[in-house]
Amino acid sequence: MDFAFDARTEELRGRLLEFMDEHVYPAEALAEEQRAALASPWETPPVVEDLKAEARRRGLWNLFLPDEEYGAGLTNLQYAPLAEITGRSPQLAPTALNCAAPDTGNMELLAQFGSEEQRKRWLEPLLDGRIRSAFAMTEPEVASSDATNIGTRIERDGDEYVITGRKWYISGAMNPDCAVFIVMGKTDPDGEDVRRQQSMVLVPRDTPGVEVRRAMRVYGYEDHYHGGHAEVVFDGARVPVSHLVGEEGGGFAIAQARLGPGRIHHCMRLIGMAERAIELMCRRALTREAFGKPLAHQGVVQEWIADSRVAVEQLRLLVLKTAWLMDTVGNRGAHTEIQAIKIATPREVVRIIDRAVQLHGAGGVSQDFPLAELWAAARTLRLADGPDEVHQRSLARRELRRYA
Template identity: 85%
Template sequence: MDFAFDARTEELRAKLLAFMDEYVYPAEAVAEEQRAELASPWDTPAVVEELKAEARRQGLWNLFLPDSEYGAGLTNLQYAPLAEITGRSPQLAPTALNCAAPDTGNMEVLTQFGDDAQKKQWLEPLLAGEIRSAFAMTEPEVASSDATNITTLIERAPEGTDEYVITGRKWYISGAMNPDCQIFIVMGKTDPGGSDIRRQQSMVLVPRDTPGVTVKRAMRVFGYEDHYHGGHAEVIFDHARVPVSNLIGEEGGGFAIAQARLGPGRIHHCMRLIGMAERAIELMCRRAVAREAFGKALAQQGVVHNWIADARVTVEQLRLLVLKTAWLMDTVGNRGAHTEIQAIKIATPRAVVDIIDRAIQLHGAGGVSQDFPLAELYAGARTLMIADGPDEVHQRSLARRELKRYV
């Protein structure tokens, strides 16, 4: 593995770093001011649309998609340092570049598994940043970390029409509160009694305005409603009907599609988490040199030295593991990189949570306030110990793979 970034990555890094300094960081305070004036808290501040227009003008658009027909055509290894940079402002930067979850995963699904009509109707406006989307898998009544548990039904209409009838309750459906969210990718069971529990599920496209679809309420995350990502909603599907042509792929293919979707999503989250850690370290250092306690600067306190040094060592270790994982995904595929994908999913959120926690501690009351981004960074990082499969599920799978070599 070559540790040097190639010429294209270096060029995009330079452009993106300048874009962050000139546009994104100044827009953070502006977005908060504009949000206070919006008719609905779920509407998008005008400055976000301005950021999107500027990013597109500069060619910083759809960087996450390796398929050059639809995106920038970057490898995972090329995209990794760019995603890290966007993680320094996770509320604004990924959206500005049209690289925000859950749209990224949904676009990947449509790129890989959608038919021509589905791509025309839904993928093209998503690629253009004209609409948003949501991925509806998690359910409140079952342990959704085991995707075979889901209970939402996708049944053929009983009267023989060429339709599916969808019935179920989902929650923490990211992006669903955003008024621009026009399409759900819904995972449910088309064959609940099937002998193969991994062939019972399918995925269908369900437009938001479909009768029987109700976005019931916004779910909070540590008290945050996560407005910039469109919130996390509870959604009810009460005999919602869609054409059979809205099926993605084949009946029984939902579990496999979900696994294909979550692999890149996990590494994207870890890339951005490293950027979040870097922002926390920067804030920690600035605070340490600017504040005094007990007669000397915080930067002269031994415990602060330990926090900063440990944070730097941890970030460098994590970055190398994430880059190795990206390189393996590019060279041997997601399946060949399975161990490393699980390793970064376990290691990165918990380490970044600890770094942000130290930064909060150093800021005192300011650290938990709205005047610094640290509390919101903490909430986002801590959530990623659950999202895309809780740590314990990945630990179980990884341990079983290790033990298999000795049995």
């Protein structure tokens, strides 16, 4: 394993670091000011569109997609340090580069499983940043950590599918530019193989029978930049059979293929979030005094900083190893490592951000620093794409099989 950056990665890192310093960080406060003046909280602040235009001009666009036909053609190992940098400003940077969830996963899904017609209608405008999308899987009535529990029905009626069900925490659905939902439901609820009961269909947002009912908050935040998280009801919504993604019964397998890259992308960005928290922690420690000396001279503060640095270095190496394995032996061959980073990274980054919050006192929980929002985002990722306990269960079973 060689984790040294190659020439292309170094060149892109240089461009991206300049872009962050010159445009993204200065835009954070401006975006909030502009949002306060918008007619709807879900509209995009004008500065975000400016950032997207500048990112395209600098060649920092669709870096996440390894398919050279549609994206930058980077490997996971090449993309990892770039995604980490965007994690330092998770509300603005991923969106500016067209590398924000859930669109990234949806674009990967369409590139891999979509028909030519589906790619033309939905993938191309997503790649161009003209529309947004949502992935509708999680449901309030069942434990969605077990995807076989999904209750939404997708029933064939002639040349159409009829979708009936209730979803929630559907990321991106509140954004007025969200044009399409990728909906997971059951086409064969009584099928013998519980992992062949599910299918996925593309449902345009303006389809009759689709109701975006309300925004769901995350620790009180509405996550405007990612298009919010919505409760969505499908009440007999009809779409043509041609809107099926892949084949009937293939929904579970497609979901697993989509979630693998998504999990590592989250972990890459989480490391950037932790680095931002460490930077803020160090700056605060050096500029504030308590009990007659700088906070940086307090033993407990030094422990926090040291432990945080050790944790980040460990996490980064594990993420890079996982990226390398995904590139060399595929997602299935990296299954254990993908689950390991999904368990370890959000959990440890929450601890790091929490230390930074503690060091900032009241400021740490305020809107004047990004720490409270970073904490909420990191804590949420212990649930997103499968809660810790599901991954621990699966990983432990695989480990035990070696000795059975």
